């Protein structure tokens with residue numbers, strides 16, 4: 069086999085029921101789903117069930133899950149203590165018009181673990197978490213503009229829908245990236261409020277920031293750029309951002325919706341750099357809908373109804389007892405030892421992929437830290453969005469479909485995240501499969 073067409077033919081053979089369901093789904097849902105991030109060509113599979121490290125699609129085909137619901141299921145699928153706890157809670161009520169104890173328990177655990185979080189609030193998604201962190205920063209500083217890095221993904225609200233997946237040919241020079249709308253339908257003023265920085269280019273980013281320092285309410289950054297390919301920030305870059313924001317009373321926001329996976333205190337503990345605000349999501353709800361934003365007491369107090377509130381915040385399902393209890397049980401099972409084991413396994417997987425590509429003389433860069441990984445077919449280093457935009461994406465697409473055909477699920481851009489159920493044996497299977505798929509596609 070040596071072409072996209074062959075991987076594609078095999079995919080079509082294996083996924084007949086998914087195809088039929090997807091075609092029917094398109095009658096009711098634009099593109100057949102409600103998440104564009106999990107669409108791939110020719111159509112995505114429909115998953116019927118998941119347990120441990122294995123997901124089973126409608127055609128009954130089993131795959132090892134190496135993406136875990138875009139990094140969420142850190143304890144694998146159907147983790148029994150979460151299932152038991154949530155089942156009990158369903159009997160006790162799904163939601164109330166009053167606070168519940170599990171919200172407090174989850175907030176306490178997060179505040180104890182994450183250095184920047186003195187106070188914290190829950191939302192239903194990471195999108196709402198970054199929306200609130202930016203709104204809080206604007207209210208606190210009285211300024212409206214904020215800076216984000218090119219390629220950085222912080223959810224789908226208007227403010228952050230700028231310079232996400234940009235066409236580099238339209239985005240200006242790397243030293244002065246333009247702010248480009250990531251979606252139609254945004255008010256044009258949005259673009260004037262966003263200063264775009266190159267990730268990991270400390271000198272250039274600082275020069276841009278200095279130029280705009282008096283307008284900025286916040287700088288928001290993912291310590292590991294997730295959706296573009298698990299690209300970690302350099303320590304130098306984050307520490308420049310910390311120094312600059314401190315000097316100018318600008319709120320530094322770490323978006324740890326994905327990177328909270330990296331250590332028990334998040335990436336901020338891993339790097340030893342504490343932001344003013346942190347946005348969270350994914351793993352902290354044990355697989356149920358969730359988000360959270362937390363930070364300095366003097367900023368978070370803007371939300372306190374006893375003294376205002378100066379910043380509005382509501383949401384029918386915020387802090388619902390099901391997501392909160394699932395989060396509490398998940399965090400209680402995420403001990404320092406578990407993080408350490410995940411990190412060792414992540415390192416093992418990254419090295420094996422690297423070695424296979426060296427063996428086969430395929431240029432590759434394997435990125436990621438902790439349990440996160442990204443595979444990029446390129447002979448140049450991967451430090452920012454423009455490096456990613458410049459990879460061999462044809463090979464990437466063939467390898468993605470090939471892995472699907474051979475029973476491995478990752479994200480279409482070959483990004484993945486381990487769970488405690490993807491152990492050494494699963495990593496061995498991944499590596500063997502990767503070698504087989506790569507060899508028939510180069």
Ligand SMILES: Cc1ncc(COP(=O)(O)O)c(C=O)c1O
Nearest residue numbers: 193194195221222223294325349
């Ligand atoms: C870094 C980052 N921030 C924010 C979000 C948005 O989270 P949600 O999909 O829960 O709205 C995501 C989602 O993938 C993310 O990766």
